Amino acid sequence: MSGTIHIVGGGLAGSEAAWQAARAGARVVLHEMRPVRSTEAHQTDGLAELVCSNSLRSDDWENNAVGLLHEEMRRAGSLILHAADAHKLPAGGALAVDRYGFSNEVTDALAGHPNVEIRREEIAEPPEDWNSTIIATGPLTAPNLTAFIRKMTDEEALSFFDAIAPIVHHDTIDMNVAWMQSRYDKGDGADYVNCPMNEEQYRAFVDALLTGEKTDFKEWEKSTPYFEGCLPIEVMASRGAETLRFGPMKPVGLCDTRTGVRPYAVVQLRQDNALGTLWNMVGFQTKLKYGEQVRIFRMIPGLANASFARLGGLHRNTFINAPRLLDRQLRLKARPQIRFAGQVTGVEGYVESAAIGLLAGRFAAAEICGSVSDVPPPTTALGALLGHITGGADAKTFQPMNVNFGLFPDFAPSEKIRGRDRKKAMSRRAIADLEKWLGRKDAAA
Ligand SMILES: Cc1cc2nc3c(=O)[nH]c(=O)nc-3n(C[C@H](O)[C@H](O)[C@H](O)COP(=O)(O)OP(=O)(O)OC[C@H]3O[C@@H](n4cnc5c(N)ncnc54)[C@H](O)[C@@H]3O)c2cc1C
Incomplete structure (x- = not known):
């Protein structure tokens, strides 16, 4: 294991990426600008702060795609799901949390991990000598870093507002x-x-x-x-x-x-x-x-x-044109030592942001160990979401996306699975395929 993974942004995605990389044995420096500088929406200096609702949405893994994503992330050792389960509040079928307990749990777990160093500083531009960087600065990325991203991509590749049509x-x-x-x-x-x-x-x-x-x-x-x-x-x-x-x-x-x-x-x-x-x-x-x-x-x-x-929706939201700019390992094609994770990749929502953080952390850790992580199969929620932002979506009309069953490959018509049975069958297929993926060894680079 050589080198350090620098993660910029300690929100949902950056925290999860740091955890995944650290538990894979990589050394991680997590750069979070709060409390030195805040955003328009954050209120605290805690990592993984939930800026609005305290719900991670449905926890029903058999009938709901975000519930399935929860279950896959739990099985992949997610810190965000662990903290959510530990600070769960009564909310019917939803996974709602005590936002302060949740954020403290994430902050303490990362601060206490021997492979993680947390630095409270704004990064305006990742230095050239960082050979592995994950940018996870979210929808309210600080302006200097936004200017850097724009310089590395082009005018049309970065949006400041989403304009989501249903x-x-x-x-x-x-x-x-x-x-x-x-x-x-x-x-x-x-x-x-x-x-x-x-x-x-x-x-x-x-x-x-x-x-x-x-x-x-x-x-x-x-x-x-x-x-x-x-x-x-x-x-x-x-x-x-x-x-x-x-x-x-x-x-x-x-x-x-x-x-x-x-x-x-x-x-x-x-x-x-x-x-x-x-x-x-x-x-x-x-x-x-x-x-x-x-x-x-x-x-x-x-x-x-x-x-x-x-x-539909319309919000202030910084996100890149991921289908055009990123490869399947979430690396910037133009500068592969930089990965992106979280809402800035064009996924939408706390859970989806953390899920892409989970993948970026694993991919970066495998790479720094001299191997290549397989991408999760498209039949899993993790794989379907990753596939959408790194190629499945049309780059010309790309807008942020929640996880949903429409992103999954359907069954063959001969299998004739419809309605609620179809979601259940897709979910079971996803968990079986995820277990195979989790059991696989990374290939040598
Ligand atoms: C106002 C608002 C409300 C939202 N409400 C919801 C909701 O209710 N439910 C939901 O599912 N999703 C919601 N979202 C969408 C999204 O899921 C969240 O924003 C989520 O937190 C995204 O996770 P992230 O890790 O990508 O970004 P964030 O959680 O925002 O984390 C990014 C981190 O990067 C830091 N940072 C930024 N720039 C720099 C820099 N240059 N150097 C160092 N650190 C930096 C920030 O301080 C922040 O801690 C909302 C978004 C916004 C803007």
């Missing part, structure tokens, strides 16, 4: 109502799912957008100059009754190929992952509350029974 599971779209066609039959001629509206449906939909309950922007989010470029759908609707019909819902160049009817307005969905299981609603970034999104978007013809893999 994503729908393809098998819940009613294709008897919707049809496949590209505007003016461009490209392959049939790249988009089109959900048609008549005038009455359009007016009712615009009304619902205007009256639906919204979440507020935080003060520091309002000042972000990138906001005007990606207006929420309801803000566009508020600019005039026809605005959406001349914007994302314009019907021009589209005509129902089965009936020849030209719709009054159209909602288009575009393929979002290589598997073709997830489709995003084009231009539908929104600040509507989650419950309202489900209610209002199910008014769209063809989406009456839609199941949403992810709902």
Whole structure:
């Protein structure tokens, strides 16, 4: 074992990465800027601070993809899951925690580990002589480091705001109502799912957008100059009754190929992952509350029974275009001694951020020992999430993603597993494949 892994950022991802690398025997220096400098959202100097909700969401590993991710992380020796289990609060099927106990547990475990040194300092630019670095600085990465990341990549590779449009599971779209066609039959001629509206449906939909309950922007989010470029759908609707019909819902160049009817307005969905299981609603970034999104978007013809893999949102969020910039080991292609982990890689959520930290820590530790860690199989939650951000997602439209079953490869049609049984079967397959992965020895480099 030679060399040191430098981890920048002691949040969910950086803490997990440090733990995984240290328990694999690597020497780790964890650089956390708090309390020397804080972010707009953090309140304490504890590692792995939960900046908002105290819930790590569903803990049901057989029926929920984030619950499955919990279980996989537990089996992989996750510090974040260990601390969450130790400080669990009653919350039905969710894994909610005492945020202070949780953060203290993570801080104490890392401070007490003989392979870990914690330095309270801001890193503006990783020095050239660090031969293994993990950048895990999260959605509120400090500006100097952001400038460095931008210098190493390019203008378009780094975003400061996410503009998340809802994503729908393809098998819940009613294709008897919707049809496949590209505007003016461009490209392959049939790249988009089109959900048609008549005038009455359009007016009712615009009304619902205007009256639906919204979440507020935080003060520091309002000042972000990138906001005007990606207006929420309801803000566009508020600019005039026809605005959406001349914007994302314009019907021009589209005509129902089965009936020849030209719709009054159209909602288009575009393929979002290589598997073709997830489709995003084009231009539908929104600040509507989650419950309202489900209610209002199910008014769209063809989406009456839609199941949403992810709902829309708009937040201040620093993230890179991971599918374009990173290799499968989370290394920056342009400078492979630097890895990225956590929300900055374009995953969304506490658990997903920690999960990518877990993988980055393992990959970096294997490398520093002169070997190469296998990536987890795509049938596992860890592998599905990793596969999405390092190639499965379309780099042109890349936006942050939660873990969900749409990221997993489906069963062969002959296996005919549907509904709740399908999730259970996917979860069992995931755990069996994860155990095989965990049991494998890393290959020599
Ligand atoms: C306001 C807000 C609310 C959120 N609410 C939720 C929620 O309720 N549920 C949920 O699942 N997800 C939520 N998220 C999304 C996300 O899951 C969390 O932000 C999560 O903490 C991301 O983990 P991370 O490790 O990538 O980043 P963080 O946990 O933010 O950790 C990054 C760390 O890096 C440090 N840092 C930054 N720059 C530097 C630097 N240059 N040098 C040294 N240290 C640095 C920071 O101080 C921080 O400790 C929220 C995000 C935001 C911004």
